[in-house]
Amino acid sequence: MTALLLTLVACGPKNGPNAAGQTLPEVAPEDYPSFEQLMAAHEAAVGDGAMGGTWYMKQSILAPKQGLGGQVELWVDGEQVYTRAVIDGMGETLQGYDGEIAWEIDPNQGPKILEGEEAGPLRFLAYSTAPLGEQYPQAQVVGVRWFPDADSGEAAWAVEAVPATYSEPTTLYFAVDDGVMLGSRGKVPTTMGKLRQTSVLSDWEEIGGVSMPRVMETTMLSLTMVATTLEFQPDPQDMPDFAPPASVQALLEPAE
Numbered sequence: 001m002t003a004l005l006l007t008l009v010a011c012g013p014k015n016g017p018n019a020a021g022q023t024l025p026e027v028a029p030e031d032y033p034s035f036e037q038l039m040a041a042h043e044a045a046v047g048d049g050a051m052g053g054t055w056y057m058k059q060s061i062l063a064p065k066q067g068l069g070g071q072v073e074l075w076v077d078g079e080q081v082y083t084r085a086v087i088d089g090m091g092e093t094l095q096g097y098d099g100e101i102a103w104e105i106d107p108n109q110g111p112k113i114l115e116g117e118e119a120g121p122l123r124f125l126a127y128s129t130a131p132l133g134e135q136y137p138q139a140q141v142v143g144v145r146w147f148p149d150a151d152s153g154e155a156a157w158a159v160e161a162v163p164a165t166y167s168e169p170t171t172l173y174f175a176v177d178d179g180v181m182l183g184s185r186g187k188v189p190t191t192m193g194k195l196r197q198t199s200v201l202s203d204w205e206e207i208g209g210v211s212m213p214r215v216m217e218t219t220m221l222s223l224t225m226v227a228t229t230l231e232f233q234p235d236p237q238d239m240p241d242f243a244p245p246a247s248v249q250a251l252l253e254p255a256e
Contacts, residue, residue, distance in 0.1 A: 041179025
């Protein structure tokens with residue numbers, strides 16, 4: 001598979017060089033690899049990254065420019081999701097989805113029901129360890145691009161894809177040399193509207209029997225957050241209560 005990718009990018013004339021003097025290959029659309037071929041190359045390089053539907057993850061998070069840090073914990077059981085984020089000096093944010101109701105408790109705004117596509121990114125966390133074809137059931141290769149940018153990035157196959165849990169499209173990027181997934185870029189539904197987000201994945205390795213990027217750098221608006229995986233447990237012994245807490249339940253009760 002790697003040989004196929006290298007053959008495809010080696011053909012055709014080149015475009016103008018980037019800041020480092022490198023150029024992107026120009027490949028005719030009929031010669032693009034399929035999404036299935038890119039997934040196979042990615043899995044050959046880092047493993048299939050797929051496992052059962054019950055797991056726990058802990059990450060450290062750091063926003064270098066803002067001088068903020070903290071930790072995030074994530075529990076998944078099937079399609080149920082529970083997250084707990086603690087940012088130093090800012091407090092605790094909780095999110096959850098019990099299969100029907102998605103919610104958030106923010107230290108500034110309090111409890112809130114996440115409705116419609118607002119719940120999509122939270123629900124998508126349950127797909128984090130699923131095969132890429134399940135994470136993105138609609139996907140099409142659209143060409144070769146620099147990722148994350150021409151100055152500091154590398155040549156990557158760009159794939160326009162639609163996540164399994166919301167309709168806002170995103171672009172996935174796979175390195176042309178070995179097929180490893182480099183990251184993604186697209187708008188993400190949030191409580192503040194649809195915001196553009198870029199995620200850069202690095203340090204792929206086996207953690208708890210699953211291949212995953214140990215480091216993920218996510219930029220949204222002017223905030224760049226670096227998340228580093230500290231712990232991953234398949235089939236954890238201790239799981240949270242996925243039911244919405246009382247303050248969220250109160251929002252569901254009809255006003256008297």
